[in-house]
Amino acid sequence: MNITFIGGGNMAGALISGLLQKGFDPKAINVVEISAEGRAHLSEKFGVATQEEIGAAAISGDIVVLAVKPQQLFGVAAQLHGLLDGKLVISIAAGVRSADLSRWLGGHTMIVRAMPNTPAMVLAGVTGLCALPEVPENQRSQAETILGAVGMTLWLEREEQMDAITAISGSGPAYVFLFIEALQEAAVGLGLTPDQARALSLETFLGATKLALQSSEDAATLRARVTSKGGTTESAILVMESAGIKRVITQAAQAACLRSRELGDELGKIGAGGS
Incomplete structure (x- = not known):
């Protein structure tokens, strides 16, 4: 080539x-x-x-x-x-x-x-x-x-699926960075240094992703394995669920997908009808 x-x-x-x-x-x-x-x-x-x-x-x-x-x-x-x-x-x-x-x-x-x-x-x-x-x-x-x-x-x-790709993998790194950002801020608030907070947050994301990639089990099962009844993880997950975190993430992805379609419509007007 x-x-x-x-x-x-x-x-x-x-x-x-x-x-x-x-x-x-x-x-x-x-x-x-x-x-x-x-x-x-x-x-x-x-x-x-x-x-x-x-x-x-x-x-x-x-x-x-x-x-x-x-x-x-x-x-x-x-x-x-x-x-x-x-x-x-x-x-x-x-x-x-x-x-x-x-x-x-x-x-x-x-x-x-x-x-x-x-x-x-x-x-x-x-x-x-x-x-x-x-x-x-x-x-x-x-x-x-x-x-x-x-x-x-x-x-x-189908090319219309490209809007979903844009919403999930195209914009997705920003969602991950936002979660890492929040986790680092929480770590500092709990008394860790910024360097410690950064290392712990990034390595946790990296390790969890590797585990998910290498496992035949879905994310929900892996999450359940970490969430012991009455334990620390359950306390954290309950707070997230009460805040509707899954709903918010779904709505965010839907908003990105919609905006992708709108941008396609806007860009498609260029050069059309003598414009």
Whole structure:
């Protein structure tokens, strides 16, 4: 595979890093990045070729990864007209639906939409993938290889499921960080130092997650195993349940999913009807 990244920000850097760690040839990667500082950083850190502008020379590979902000994608797509020739286009721009991107690209249909999350920065991400029907199996496999370089991948049958992916795994790290933040504050309030609070909170989350991953039992069963009748954990869980913590988390995820749909509607209006 020869890959061109349009945009050289954090997520593109994470994908490039993951590919190189899996033995991918840096000479097969090109990055179009408008920032001179960004181009210098990418060249120095990864040894990849960089370009300042989109053009035939920059888009000479088999795959184009669109790694720009959603609001920039319409303008980028306009510059790609006539340069794709059946190439696979992978978009990691949040909220932009494949049908709208295809329209912006002049009817190009070899498109895979991807929704990675921020743990991809440490090669521990999870990415939802959805392909237009015209994408052949070999190109689906290529998309999976690229996004799989930074963690787990999950194929979706329907693109509307991408809103749920956004709400759970896309926004999910922020939910986890909020809980860690609260746990650290509670630890300090109970007399531990900030360093102790940080270490205990992070290692507890890491250990509990590893245990859940390696266990065949569901989260409810694992929780019950820790919650002894009349014990300290039960006292804490009762407080959380009385506050409706499960209901709040469900409502939060539903709100994120709804906002994802709204953003898709808003972004889809760009370039439509002469606007």
